[in-house]
Amino acid sequence: MANRSVTTESALVRWLLIGLAIVILTLFLLLPLAAVFIEAFRRGSEVFIKALTEDAALSAIKLTLLAAGISVPLNTAFGLAAAWLITKFRFKGRSFLLSLIDLPFAVSPVIAGLVFVLLFGARGWFGPWLKANDIQIIFALPGIILATVFVTFPFVARELIPLMESQGSDQEEAAVTLGARGWQVFRHVTLPNIKWGLLYGILLCNARAMGEFGAVSVVSGHIRGKTNTLPLHVEVLYNEYQFSAAFACAALLALLALLTLGLKSLVEHLSGHSAKGH
């Protein structure tokens, strides 16, 4: 009895802590999630399905997938390049670049949206030129994509940098000594080493891209069936007293999030296996 480990608390403390954790989890995570689904199905599955298949909802879903489908690959390419540069090379301004990559995390999404209005709006810096050339960026698809790319910028890079940092560049150096060229080193040495981290980063990036509200809200014109993404569509429906429809779309977003989390766990599971296989 007296030999008990010092890290073990008394039963009372343990149950109190566990109970507190469960209460907090229920209140802040499970209950809101359950509320979304209950509210979505309040008026039956018919209303639920109709809410997701009407034109405005379908176009919002399409726009959301398109914005994610463009910004995620762009940020994947960027994140890979940035992580490669930062971890495999030492150069002047390296830490500045690191902070720059983190900028979208630090800046409020609303500011991110407003910055694009300032740059590309009709009275913005490039406004007159864009207008003269009949190019619409803000209040149209390009603006929505720009805003999404901006807010999801750091996810892949941030996921890869610590991983690649810890792996060092020994294997790459060995490959170079054996005569491999840059691209070969990347494809056959670096990429296999980081693939799970990369996938994980892509999933997080995608989750945020589909769920972004603030920045997109500023640059979208809120046109029904045109420039409303799914999160914006939820707000519109809510404002139109279509609470069941609003929550149906919210449930779809929640489902996408759950799916992402499921995939994430799967990736963790698989990467754990592959690590053992080494």
Added chain:
Amino acid sequence: MKSRLLLTFVLASFASLPACKKSAGTAGGTVELQNVSYDPTREFYADVNAAFAKKWAADGKGEIKITQSHGGSGKQARAVVDGQPADVVTLALAGDIDVIAQKGQLLPADWQSKLADNSSPYTSTIVFVVRKGNPKGLKDWGDLTNSGIGVITPNPKTSGGARWNYLAAWAWAEKHYGGDQKQVLDYIKALFKNVPVLDAGARGSTTTFAQRKIGDVLISWENEAYLIEKEFPGETEIVYPSLSILAEPPVAVVEKNTEKNGTTAAARAYLEFLYTDEAQELAGKHFYRPRNAAILAKYSAKLTPIPLVTVDKDFGGWAKAQTTHFDDGGTFDQAYGTK
């Protein structure tokens, strides 16, 4: 393999950009109009758009598609100035379209004389919405400053409806205190002390009051007040104060945009349609006050006639009202900013 996939994605994304160069305009014979409007008109314009499209097709002009954007009137005007490609604007007050004319240079300064009745095909006014049975006994503007009363109204900086609310309250106080400016300002200060939530638009305030059940009284557009009765039956009551304001929500063609989109004629026809009997009936049905006297009379059982001040007569027009009350350092800043 992966890199090729990536490249395809990137290329596809760039290829899709020119496609959205022209977001409004003619697409394969279909005319497209973008109507940038304020908050409580959602249901009204949904009906108007359907009726207009039907008439357009019946006249043998083909297909017309009208897209809507709704939000606080001031915020919407700001978006059009910043480049939202609106073909027509149907906002809560003339001051907001003036902003588009001045700052955006998108329509002529005399836009308001282009259509009949100050370019306002329908009017409205400001009323109170209280909980069923009026438990706090709120009858007039003076009751709203009682202690313990929660007053819901949107932010006059971003919402057009809120500016009408504000001026209506001001007009009552001015009459009540015999024009003593200090007492009027004190009244406004006390009023805003009772505001627990200041939403950006009228619809936000409505959901705060009706859905989230915050506050005892909502200062609201008359049409929005009746909409609440429809959406939340048996939960609220409408109270007409002793004095309110004639709200004239104006409409205008954003000429610079329609010239670019080639939609000027369609946009003009769309706004003129608002003055037809058919659209005036729809206005009455959605609790706006139709300009057409005969149609207004049909709806007068609900749209109670009460004494109304006007911005032009009692506040010297919107330009003056805007600088005196709502611009930086105006009476609203004095009443709300310095607590």
